Amino acid sequence: MLSLAFFFVLLSPALALEVGVEEVSEEIELGETDIRIIIARIINVFLGLLGIIALLLILYGGFLWMTAGGVPERVEKAKKVLINAVIGLAIILTSWAITWFIFNVLLGEGGVFGPPGERPTGPPPTYESFSSALGNGIVDYHYPPRGDTDVPRNTKIMVTFKREMLIESIIEGYDDNDTPLDTSDDTSSELLNTDNIKIYRTADGEDAHLREDQVRVRFTDDLQSFVFEPGEWLGSASEDVSYTVTLGPGLTRADGEDAFQGALSDGYQWNFEVGTFVDVTPPRVRSVFPVAGEEYPKNVMIQINFNEPIDPTSATGHSSRFTNILVEGGGVVLGSFAIANQYKTVEFIPDEACGTNTCGGEVFCLPGGVDIDVTVRAATMRSGEEPAAVFPYNGIVDMAGNSLDGNDDDTAQGPPDDNYAWSFSTSNNVYIAPPGVDSVNPGPGESGVAPDLPIDITWDVLMSLSSMNGANIMLGDNRTDDLSVWYTLDSDSLAEDGSPAEGGIPPHHTKTSIRHGIFLEETQYYPEIFSEVKDVYQNCFSPAATRNCPKDRSGAPWCCDVAPSSSRTAGSCLGIPTKER
Structure with missing residues (x-):
């Protein structure tokens, strides 16, 4: 049974919105016993009661027989009672056997009460080993995704972590000169550290992993996203080939701590399948915000999808x-470009602080009262190998190294013809108003939901996708063991009518999906949305507002932050477990 609703908790120092299942007074929990099992158990209890009645009738018939004293009428009555009772018992046993068979077919080997003998002590069959670090641990997302198929042979492999990583634990021969966060004095290398990261054909086993000189490794300035580019195309031209990537327990964060800790200390592993084709299709810009030709408050972020x-x-x-x-407004605007949303979104946040949001966090602004020009550059291509770009890239490329098709004509021409450019203007105003959740799916009280169904959160405004990560939106559970299902986030920019924002249609609001592994049986799940989640004006999700929990809390005592507490061990959210972010 699956249902969905919202309530709120004040965590130190951030507010959190929780989405759970099975609405029970103030707490919502996702996932109790399967309704089919409940029905089967009710039927079994009913048939059991009938069986007891039949046995009592047999005993009664036997009593009549033994006390008949040879009187024909009393003997005949005893026979009828015994015959009817035995027939009834036979019908009951047959009904029980048919019911047992049908529900075992529907529910699998576990049946209604599980297999005979001792219950298995290992993980449930749907649990994916070495997967929990995605979302629950250091891994935020990666490409190709878990279980992806038809991946191009010329793909790169990428992993984004939640924290800065120690480069030396990922790149062999790299020396950070004891300044792990400062790369200006480093001795560089591009060799794969195969002690900690292994890429191999699944059928060949881990010992057949790509060697350190068969993969070129690069990383982003924030030391969180790493790109692994095989020297030769993966797979085969004649058959699909499965690959495995293993991130070992030796990976280290930039602060010197182990990347994989506690129950996740064994590392992370995933598979994907490479097809027989090569990707020669250039990427395109799907939508941008701010919209061309419009004026916006100066604290707006620039978002490119x-x-x-x-x-x-x-x-x-x-x-x-x-x-x-390039972002220009009377000169180059200083700021940072960040990747987000499964590598499909880039956001620009300027350096100039200009105020605070409702959480007290700094808000950064573009120059006010000016025209802002944005140019997304295509990359120079290798002659005769178009759309493949020359490395190092001087423009945007996809996972196969294909240059941007900025003019959307299905052909890559390189710069300047394929540059994507637009302009908008800023006012001198700063817009401060928190975002809210408009709807969720599955909805409150909904049952019969598939255990692999993504949880969709539709916001009432356009959100900053770089704030939508596994540290700010989490999938909690009430399990006492270490079996957490993996999860990752994927967002779409939608038009006002809910259709995809593309083809020149301006984006209006955001839908975020929590994609996850198969939910485990008899487990309560409650997605949590923390106040570090922001909209495109850098407004934080505080007060956390939904249709169930309005911004005015006076009439909504079920919203946990009516009575703020520093943790979920006290206050109105007593007993709801949480995970460390």
């Missing part, structure tokens, strides 16, 4: 040295 994942090393950096995307 692509139709496919792009190489983060071609699309991120600080504008003082990064020129693949």
Whole structure:
């Protein structure tokens, strides 16, 4: 049974919105016993009671027989009672056997009460080993996704972590000169550290992993996204080939701590399947915000959405040295470009602080009262190998290294013809108003929901997708063991009518999907949305507002932050467990 609703908790120091299942007074929980099992158990209890009655009738018939004293009428009565009772018992046993068979077919080997003998002590069959670090641990998202198929042979492999990573634990021969966060004095290398990261054909086993010199490794300025580019195309031209990527327990964060800790200390692993084709289709810009020709408050962020994942090393950096995307307003606007949303979105946040939001966090602004020009550059291509771009990239490229098709004519021409440019203007105003959730799916009280159905959160405004990460939106559960299902976030910009914002249709609001592994049986799940989530004006999600929990809390005592507490061990959210972010 699956249902969905919202309530709120004050965590130190951030507010959190929780989405759960099975609405019970103030707490919502997702996932209790399967309704089919409940029905089967009710039927079994009913048939059991009938069986007891039949046995009592047999005993009664036997009593009549033994006390008949040879009187024909009393003997005949005893026979009828015994015959009817035995027939009834036979019908009951047959009904029970048919019911047992049908529900075992519907529910699998576990049946209604599970298999005979001792219950298995290992993980449930739907649990994916070495997967929990995605979302629950250090791994935010990666490409190709888990279980992806028809991946182009010329793809790159990418991983984005939630924290800055120690480069030396990922790149063999790299020396950060004891300044892990400062790369200016580093001795560089591009060799794969195969002690900690292994890429191999699944059928060949881990020992057949690509060697350190068969993969070129690069990373983004924030030391969180790493690109692994095989020297040769993956797979085969004649058959699909499955690959495995293993991130080992030796990976280290930039602060010196182990990347995989506690129950996740064994690392992370995923598979994907490579097809027989090569990707020669250039990426396109799907939508942008702010919209061309309109005026916006100066604290607006610039958001560029692509139709496919792009190489983060071609699309991120600080504008003082990064020129693949230009933001100009009377000169180059200083700020940073960040990758987000499964590598499909780039956002620009300026450096100039201009106020605070409702959480007290700093808000940054573009120059006010000016025209802002944005240019997304295509990359120079290799002669005779179009649309493949020359490395190092001087423009945007996709996961196969194809240059941007900025004019959307299905052909890559390179710069300047394929540059994507637009302009908007800013006012001197700063817009401060928190975003809210408009709807969720599955909805409150909904049952019969598939255990792999994504949880969709539709916002009432356009959101900052770089704030939508596994640290700010989490999938909690009430399990006492270490079996957490993996999860990752994927967002879409939608038009006002809910259709995709593309083809020149301006984006109006955002839908965020929590994609996850198969939910485990008899487990309560409650997605949490923390106040660090922001809209495109850098307004934080506080007060967290939904249709169930309005911004005016006076009439909504079920919203947990009516009585703020520093943790979920006290206050109105007593007993709801949480995970460390």
